[in-house]
Amino acid sequence: MTQQPPPPSSSQQAEAWPPKDSTIVARSLSKSFRGGLVALSELSVAIGPGVTALLGPNGAGKSTFMRLLCGLTKATTGDIWVAGGNPRKDAAVRGRIGLVPQQDGIFERQQVYDFVYLAAVLHNVDDPQSATLRALELVELNPQELTRPLGSFSKGMRQRAKIAQAIVHDPDVIVLDEPLNGLDPKQRRHMIALFHSLGEQGKTILVSSHILEEVERFGSHIVVLSKGRLAAEGDFRSIRSLMDHQPRKVKIACDKPKNVAARLIESSSIASCTLHDEETFEITTADAGAFRKEIAIACQKSDSLLSEVTPLDEDLESVFRYLVGER
Amino acid sequence: MRQFTATYKLFLQHQITKGRLTLISVMAAIAVLLGFIIGSSGGDTREGAVVLIMGYGINFGVPIIALVLASSSFGQLKEDETLVYLWLKPSSRIATVVAAWFAALSAVIPAVAIPLTITSLVASSFDFSLAGPTFLAISLAVVAYSAVFSFVGLVLKKALIWGFVYIFIWELLIGNLAPGTSKLAIKTYPTSILINMTDEDINGDLTGFFVSTPAAIITLVAITCASIALTAWRLQETEVA
Numbered sequence: 001m002t003q004q005p006p007p008p009s010s011s012q013q014a015e016a017w018p019p020k021d022s023t024i025v026a027r028s029l030s031k032s033f034r035g036g037l038v039a040l041s042e043l044s045v046a047i048g049p050g051v052t053a054l055l056g057p058n059g060a061g062k063s064t065f066m067r068l069l070c071g072l073t074k075a076t077t078g079d080i081w082v083a084g085g086n087p088r089k090d091a092a093v094r095g096r097i098g099l100v101p102q103q104d105g106i107f108e109r110q111q112v113y114d115f116v117y118l119a120a121v122l123h124n125v126d127d128p129q130s131a132t133l134r135a136l137e138l139v140e141l142n143p144q145e146l147t148r149p150l151g152s153f154s155k156g157m158r159q160r161a162k163i164a165q166a167i168v169h170d171p172d173v174i175v176l177d178e179p180l181n182g183l184d185p186k187q188r189r190h191m192i193a194l195f196h197s198l199g200e201q202g203k204t205i206l207v208s209s210h211i212l213e214e215v216e217r218f219g220s221h222i223v224v225l226s227k228g229r230l231a232a233e234g235d236f237r238s239i240r241s242l243m244d245h246q247p248r249k250v251k252i253a254c255d256k257p258k259n260v261a262a263r264l265i266e267s268s269s270i271a272s273c274t275l276h277d278e279e280t281f282e283i284t285t286a287d288a289g290a291f292r293k294e295i296a297i298a299c300q301k302s303d304s305l306l307s308e309v310t311p312l313d314e315d316l317e318s319v320f321r322y323l324v325g326e327r
Numbered sequence: 328m329r330q331f332t333a334t335y336k337l338f339l340q341h342q343i344t345k346g347r348l349t350l351i352s353v354m355a356a357i358a359v360l361l362g363f364i365i366g367s368s369g370g371d372t373r374e375g376a377v378v379l380i381m382g383y384g385i386n387f388g389v390p391i392i393a394l395v396l397a398s399s400s401f402g403q404l405k406e407d408e409t410l411v412y413l414w415l416k417p418s419s420r421i422a423t424v425v426a427a428w429f430a431a432l433s434a435v436i437p438a439v440a441i442p443l444t445i446t447s448l449v450a451s452s453f454d455f456s457l458a459g460p461t462f463l464a465i466s467l468a469v470v471a472y473s474a475v476f477s478f479v480g481l482v483l484k485k486a487l488i489w490g491f492v493y494i495f496i497w498e499l500l501i502g503n504l505a506p507g508t509s510k511l512a513i514k515t516y517p518t519s520i521l522i523n524m525t526d527e528d529i530n531g532d533l534t535g536f537f538v539s540t541p542a543a544i545i546t547l548v549a550i551t552c553a554s555i556a557l558t559a560w561r562l563q564e565t566e567v568a
Contacts, residue, residue, distance in 0.1 A: 072414065073566045094416065095416070101568075103408040105408035106412075107340075109341075117333075118333050118334075122416035122418050124417070124418075
């Protein structure tokens with residue numbers, strides 16, 4: 001029998017938390033280890049279908065959170081629901097989860113085909129043979145390699161075998177802990193496209209990675225953990241726009257950069273200004289709204305042709321650095 | 328059934344390694360060699376054969392080989408962090424544990440029961456009345472020890488070391504102290520079956536150390552069932568890497 005998350009408290013009702021389409025709901029989730037190490041503290045987060053990137057520096061609690069939502073470890077306090085149930089107690093819920101664990105451990109003596117086939121059989125897939133071949137094809141494992149033992153595989157090929165066993169039963173929730181480790185650039189692109197495709201099919205994909213450039217390609221929805229706590233959740237561009245107190249860096253290209261920079265620096269919204277070359281300069285502003293007006297005025301008064309205005313810190317890496325650095 | 332077979336094959340593949348096969352072969356060869364020495368020494372070779380099966384087989388061979396193979400079922404999966412690939416599946420915990428235990432049985436029974444039965448024949452100058460009791464006693468010992476050591480492999484790191492401590496301190500030391508403490512050792516029960524069925528009067532003053540054959544069989548089955556149930560419960564509760 002699956003359990004539903006309890007109704008939201010009165011303070012949460014206004015925001016209707018968790019959202020109706022959430023497949024993963026953690027409420028006040030904490031995990032401590034012997035010796036007092038707190039891996040997660042009072043984490044409340046709801047994740048719905050599509051691709052969500054789980055970010056955080058080493059020791060932020062990402063892997064612990066992933067283990068909790070697969071039921072691999074018990075929460076110290078708080079609750080977690082995945083696909084409407086508790087994965088620790090409910091076998092049917094576990095059947096709806098696919099996991100690529102971070103660790104390299106794999107059945108070294110097993111052939112890759114048998115490894116994926118075993119997962120299909122244990123998930124009671126109707127036609128495990130076809131499902132196995134389909135999953136192996138999705139991760140582009142060469143059919144000629146299927147009888148080789150996993151122990152003879154490169155790290156990248158093992159990683160693809162791990163992904164194949166996680167998707168062989170067509171799960172609703174797919175948890176991928178550093179799934180791109182060991183893959184070459186072509187395979188990384190292929191896997192990112194595969195995760196997108198699964199997300200578009202309505203599956204909930206939670207991916208952790210420490211390579212932020214790649215995470216940015218997974219999509220814009222992120223959950224950021226820092227020191228076991230939720231640092232931010234949502235679209236990283238929206239998160240950046242909410243960080244009003246964090247000065248923004250903007251690169252400007254025009255034909256008279258010295259003149260435009262001189263006018264801008266007089267403005268109270270500009271904190272600093274650095275000339276790069278004959279065409280570009282960089283400013284730091286604490287008020288993006290005011291800056292947008294002032295740059296237009298400054299160019300007009302300087303009789304300068306503005307050719308480029310590029311925010312320099314609205315990429316995921318900057319947002320991540322600000323979020324994690326703040327805490 | 329398909330799930331059970333797949334899990335069983337996986338455990339069997341994990342248990343059978345070159346190192347373990349070498350250990351099994353060496354222990355079997357030593358048993359047959361000892362049997363040959365006793366058989367060719369003259370005197371009451373039947374009693375000598377029973378003492379050899381008790382002393383070398385039930386006291387050492389069976390528990391050591393059962394420990395090495397059965398504790399690796401879950402122990403190795405935990406050690407190399409691959410247990411997650413079984414744990415996260417929606418299959419029943421008891422079926423997983425039974426598959427692991429069954430894999431241990433299908434490796435350990437041929438590895439010890441057959442060589443020790445041959446040993447009993449060689450040592451007794453081919454007294455075929457020893458074959459049945461030896462095979463039964465050894466097989467039942469394997470059934471119980473494999474279940475207990477599967478549990479040990481799941482719950483303890485360095486299960487081999489703890490298993491040897493258990494065999495030498497608990498089974499052989501405490502189990503031989505007095506009739507009361509002997510009932511706490513698993514070896515008492517297969518030994519009782521062997522003694523009762525062969526009707527050999529081995530050291531009459533040790534009579535109090537043994538139990539009747541039905542009591543021995545029931546106790547071994549109970550130990551096995553309890554160990555399997557406990558392992559299934561512990562598997563559900565375990566923290567998986």
